[in-house]
Amino acid sequence: MSRYNEALARYQEKINSIQSQEMVINMGPQHPSTHGVLRLELITDGEIVKEVIPHLGYLHRCFDKHAESMNFGKSIPFTDRLDYLSSMNNSHAFVMGVERMLGMEQSIPKRVEYIRVLVCELNRIASHLIAIGTYGIDIGAFTPFMWCFRDREHIMAMLEWASGSRMLYNYIWVGGLFYDLPVGFEARCREFLDYFKPKLDELDEILTNNQIFIARTANIGVLPADVAINYGCSGPMLRGSGIKWDLRRVDGYSVYPELEFDIPVGEGKMGQKGDCWDRYKVRVDEVRESVRIIEQCLARLSSDFKRTPEFDPRALVPKKVNLKAQDYYVRAENPKGELGFYFVTQERSDIPRRVKARGPSFNNLSVLPALGKDVLIADLIAILGSIDIVLGEVDR
Numbered sequence: 001m002s003r004y005n006e007a008l009a010r011y012q013e014k015i016n017s018i019q020s021q022e023m024v025i026n027m028g029p030q031h032p033s034t035h036g037v038l039r040l041e042l043i044t045d046g047e048i049v050k051e052v053i054p055h056l057g058y059l060h061r062c063f064d065k066h067a068e069s070m071n072f073g074k075s076i077p078f079t080d081r082l083d084y085l086s087s088m089n090n091s092h093a094f095v096m097g098v099e100r101m102l103g104m105e106q107s108i109p110k111r112v113e114y115i116r117v118l119v120c121e122l123n124r125i126a127s128h129l130i131a132i133g134t135y136g137i138d139i140g141a142f143t144p145f146m147w148c149f150r151d152r153e154h155i156m157a158m159l160e161w162a163s164g165s166r167m168l169y170n171y172i173w174v175g176g177l178f179y180d181l182p183v184g185f186e187a188r189c190r191e192f193l194d195y196f197k198p199k200l201d202e203l204d205e206i207l208t209n210n211q212i213f214i215a216r217t218a219n220i221g222v223l224p225a226d227v228a229i230n231y232g233c234s235g236p237m238l239r240g241s242g243i244k245w246d247l248r249r250v251d252g253y254s255v256y257p258e259l260e261f262d263i264p265v266g267e268g269k270m271g272q273k274g275d276c277w278d279r280y281k282v283r284v285d286e287v288r289e290s291v292r293i294i295e296q297c298l299a300r301l302s303s304d305f306k307r308t309p310e311f312d313p314r315a316l317v318p319k320k321v322n323l324k325a326q327d328y329y330v331r332a333e334n335p336k337g338e339l340g341f342y343f344v345t346q347e348r349s350d351i352p353r354r355v356k357a358r359g360p361s362f363n364n365l366s367v368l369p370a371l372g373k374d375v376l377i378a379d380l381i382a383i384l385g386s387i388d389i390v391l392g393e394v395d396r
Helices: 002-016 063-067 072-080 087-102 110-139 142-163 185-208 211-217 225-230 276-302 360-365 377-387 391-395
Strands: 023-027 039-045 048-055 327-334 337-344 354-358
Touching: 002 039, 002 048, 039 377, 048 377, 063 072, 063 354, 072 087, 087 110, 087 327, 087 337, 110 142, 110 185, 110 211, 110 276, 110 377, 142 185, 185 276, 211 276, 211 377, 276 377, 337 360, 354 360, 360 377, 360 391
Parallel strands: none
Antiparallel strands: 023 039, 039 048, 327 337, 337 354
16 A cells, blocks of 8 residues: 555656646546546646556445455455456366366366367457457547457357357366356357458458558557566467467467467567557467368367367366365466466365456556657547556556
8 A cells, every 4th residue: 555655656756747838638537548447647748648547446346355355266256357358268277276276287188278269269269359349449440340340249149059148257266167068169260260260351451451540559658578577468468479379379378389380470560569559569470370270270179189078177176175275376368468376275175265367457457658658639539548457457
């Protein structure tokens, strides 16, 4: 709390020391381009932003304290509500940590692991489609926004078919899954991929090489690699600055080591490496790589790890999780970056003493004051949109 008070004091000092030609402007917390209830206090000199002061906490829901008052299984629905656009990825990271503490990671059936990766990559595509579509509309391109939501709806329907819920799934459980994939899911998923790949090419054509879009994003919000590392950025924010860091490769968790996919990075093709265009392009390329991963998962689920009558996805789900006292940190590659959970467990108890979530959106957003200095107000919107935040994960 003392650090928070110090930061408030510094911000107040900046506001009190503004020059006569400068002005304080509030952007949000209801402004549509802040992507949620984020409030940005701007010190401006005409159209030039001199300081960006973010104010958080409008969506605080006490995730960490909730997780410390119930057992691990009951906490999974709350992880879905962190980054609510990528719920499968959230619960996968949380469940993976509990399974490792129990020493049962190697016992999870391969069919379960491939289904987990399949639904997580579908969710990754859905999350990136939101990022790409809303980024287009932030800058004034309405058509890509409609296209992205149209294609995302197909993924929402498939994940609802598998889990019973559109967004907050509670599908990945400790030791297994809520249920096996519905009969016909694999065929329907292949139909979606056949439909989606040409649509992705259309999206790429209308937005990626659009000269107006390039003018609004190239050479804007340049994030050098060393600054990205110092601020703890991860995911497309870090890879957009040219650093090939993806936990699916670095940590090799689940069945990702058995799958072939590339790690897209920013190359500065339209401007400087690490600008808004690079971060956008990394997400587009990651959607293509997720399609490759899904195709490989479907092939494995149809050949090596077929559906059998005796397969029970809940067979290893423990009725009660009894752990020894330990500290453990688990991390995974969320669509927005490194999602981590730090557990402090109690001896022979299924209720943790401490749970701390490390959300990628929070760290990625922390670099905004550095990127937002001496830019136009319109460019600040482009920079914030390129970060791709979800306030449920920032505030928790």
